[in-house]
Amino acid sequence: MEIIFYHPTFDTPYWIAELSKKLPGARIRGWERGDNAPADYALVWHPPVEMLQGRALKAVFALGAGVDSILSKLKANPEMLPLSIPLFRLEDTGMGIQMQEYAVSQVLHWFRRFDDYQALQRESTWQPLADYTHDEFTIGIMGAGVLGSKVAESLLAWGFPVRVWSRSRKSWPQVTSFAGDAELGEFLRGTRVLINLLPNTAETVGIINASLLEQLQDNSYVLNLARGVHVVENDLLAALDSGKLKAAMLDVFSREPLPKESPLWLHPRVTMTPHVAAVTRPQEAIAYIAQTITQLERGETPSGQVDRVRGY
Numbered sequence: 001m002e003i004i005f006y007h008p009t010f011d012t013p014y015w016i017a018e019l020s021k022k023l024p025g026a027r028i029r030g031w032e033r034g035d036n037a038p039a040d041y042a043l044v045w046h047p048p049v050e051m052l053q054g055r056a057l058k059a060v061f062a063l064g065a066g067v068d069s070i071l072s073k074l075k076a077n078p079e080m081l082p083l084s085i086p087l088f089r090l091e092d093t094g095m096g097i098q099m100q101e102y103a104v105s106q107v108l109h110w111f112r113r114f115d116d117y118q119a120l121q122r123e124s125t126w127q128p129l130a131d132y133t134h135d136e137f138t139i140g141i142m143g144a145g146v147l148g149s150k151v152a153e154s155l156l157a158w159g160f161p162v163r164v165w166s167r168s169r170k171s172w173p174q175v176t177s178f179a180g181d182a183e184l185g186e187f188l189r190g191t192r193v194l195i196n197l198l199p200n201t202a203e204t205v206g207i208i209n210a211s212l213l214e215q216l217q218d219n220s221y222v223l224n225l226a227r228g229v230h231v232v233e234n235d236l237l238a239a240l241d242s243g244k245l246k247a248a249m250l251d252v253f254s255r256e257p258l259p260k261e262s263p264l265w266l267h268p269r270v271t272m273t274p275h276v277a278a279v280t281r282p283q284e285a286i287a288y289i290a291q292t293i294t295q296l297e298r299g300e301t302p303s304g305q306v307d308r309v310r311g312y
């Protein structure tokens with residue numbers, strides 16, 4: 001079995017060595033321009049078109065959870081990967097716990113009013129504030145997939161009311177589920193902390209815009225953990241300045257790295273991280289990919305296949 005690997009920043013020799021331990025029969029090589037030799041599987045992130053085009057692959061693996069970059073490249077170059085070749089993505093593989101850590105720490109930060117206390121500290125003001133209660137701190141998670149479900153679970157454990165919004169309805173204990181565009185308004189009206197874990201698709205791009213933000217409760221919070229293009233950044237800034245939003249924490253941006261001139265950098269109620277909410281953990285990802293390849297070789301149907309028509 002021949003496997004080709006391409007990632008613009010990962011340590012390719014390390015990945016090849018570790019993958020080889022899990023797939024001892026496989027010949028694995030880092031792909032370089034001009035390599036047209038046969039391959040059965042391709043493991044990729046931001047792959048050049050020529051890496052995949054014209055190959056009789058058994059499957060392609062995205063080395064992350066989101067497949068928006070590969071799908072948008074495919075839109076422009078459909079011949080890069082025919083629909084008959086399945087595309088897999090990483091399902092959790094250690095990203096769930098990272099999203100839980102991020103979401104729980106930030107929600108608790110807002111819930112315990114550490115943002116307000118930090119502002120008071122800057123003025124050397126000693127001023128105890130009224131506590132927030134859990135029942136006025138409903139968490140609304142957009143996207144109830146692999147990562148959204150993990151985040152829901154962790155915030156429930158801290159006693160917050162949790163609701164989710166997705167395409168299909170969920171029947172999860174203690175979680176209120178809203179499904180489809182028709183129920184988005186009702187979902188938003190009860191949400192105090194909006195957490196975004198949607199995939200980037202034609203339907204979700206720009207979804208966090210002025211009209212959506214207007215439907216949230218006053219003094220709400222936004223935590224964007226998914227993709228920058230979900231948020232209309234000027235609308236978010238306007239909602240912060242109008243007082244509709246109390247604060248936003250952003251991990252992802254419409255342009256990355258965030259340009260120096262972006263007003264988001266200096267906004268007093270915006271905090272940010274540079275797209276690190278959940279990174280690919282090599283050992284977990286390698287175990288998942290090796291197991292999935294083994295299942296495919298046995299003729300089984302592993303989970304994690306992307307529905308390319310649906311876009312996630």
Ligand SMILES: NC(=O)C1=CN([C@@H]2O[C@H](COP(=O)(O)OP(=O)(O)OC[C@H]3O[C@@H](n4cnc5c(N)ncnc54)[C@H](OP(=O)(O)O)[C@@H]3O)[C@@H](O)[C@H]2O)C=CC1
Nearest residue numbers: 065066143144145146147166167168199203225226277278
């Ligand atoms: N910032 C970071 O470091 C990282 C960001 N991410 C981002 O997180 C995203 C989510 O990952 P993951 O949980 O694994 O993805 P999943 O595919 O498992 O979940 C996607 C969820 O979004 C819902 N959804 C999709 N389209 C719509 C729509 N039009 N309306 C309502 N709901 C919709 C799906 O609904 P249904 O359940 O009905 O199908 C599903 O619940 C990734 O696509 C990626 O962009 C991922 C990893 C790291």
Ligand SMILES: O=C(O)C(=O)CO
Nearest residue numbers: 064065066278279280
């Ligand atoms: O896996 C993903 O989709 C990511 O965004 C990794 O940072």
